[in-house]
Amino acid sequence: MSQADFADLDAFRAVAETRSFRRAAALRNVSASSLSAALQRLEARLGVRLLNRTTRSVTPTEAGQRLLERLRPALGEVAAALDAINDLRDTPTGTLRLEVPIIVAKHVLPPIVAAFLKAYPGITLDVRASDVFIDVLAAGFDAGIRYDESLERDMIRLPIGPRRQRFVLVASPEYLARAGTPKHPNDLLQHACIRHRFLSGNAPQWEFEKGRQTIRVNVTGPLIASSSELEVDAAIAGLGLVFTFEEFVASALASGQLVGIMADWWVEFSGPYLYYPSRNLMPAPLRAFVDFVKAFPDGSKAKDGL
Missing domain, CATH: 3.40.190.290 (D-Maltodextrin-Binding Protein; domain 2)
Incomplete structure (x- = not known):
């Protein structure tokens, strides 16, 4: 499989999971038209429609849903393999995408972000501040920050910022x-x-x-x-x-x-929590951020747990 084929498959997964060319493009810092072109190339190569597109919605076809189910673990393994190489670097590199409440973006994250990015200059932190609850993983984020009453119970949680x-x-x-x-x-x-x-x-x-x-x-x-x-x-x-x-x-x-x-x-x-799906196969930027938050001297120092 060529690099271009891999990129087109990853573009398909992004659009299929977010159900939106615009949201997928925003998460990847690319244009919606480039994702549309990637989907057209992939569908032409496979000879089958993968997504149903209307002016209001984007949904996978039966063929697209089957491909998405097989792609998720496969692309996850590729990402883990690449991240294993990342671990060999002196400092991790890559992008960490977080979805956080507005109060956290304004009054909790600023000192943490400044210190973290100085400690890890190879990492780009992509933060979306919103008070709308979403499925952060389906939307393409690596982790999120929420308050206890709105946390998904099967997630790993780590205190961040003030505890009260x-x-x-x-x-x-x-x-x-x-x-x-x-x-x-x-x-x-x-x-x-x-x-x-x-x-x-x-x-x-x-x-x-x-x-x-x-x-x-x-x-x-x-x-x-x-x-x-x-x-x-x-x-x-x-x-x-x-x-x-x-x-x-x-x-x-x-x-x-x-x-x-x-x-x-x-x-x-109680104060907010950083939450993420698993301790295993964490992307290097997320692992670095979790370790940094645990040690940050702001009252958020704690062990993560369910």
């Missing part, structure tokens, strides 16, 4: 002077609240905890946004209360632009 985080309720002094200070979660029904909407379309209720008591409040207000920066800026401007990650409002709290409210009802939870 909080959701805090805050507002500007201007707003509190005008509208009063709530004392209980139910008081929020009478207040203007700035809500967050995930890209999935979900705008969740606000959930508060005190001891063993949990209260969920379906708040309303003048703004619903999918941008934490916009939400915090709106709160600073006096438009209402916001309930969000403490990291997003730390500087505004320190400066007095925002004030903490009902601190005894703030919600504390």
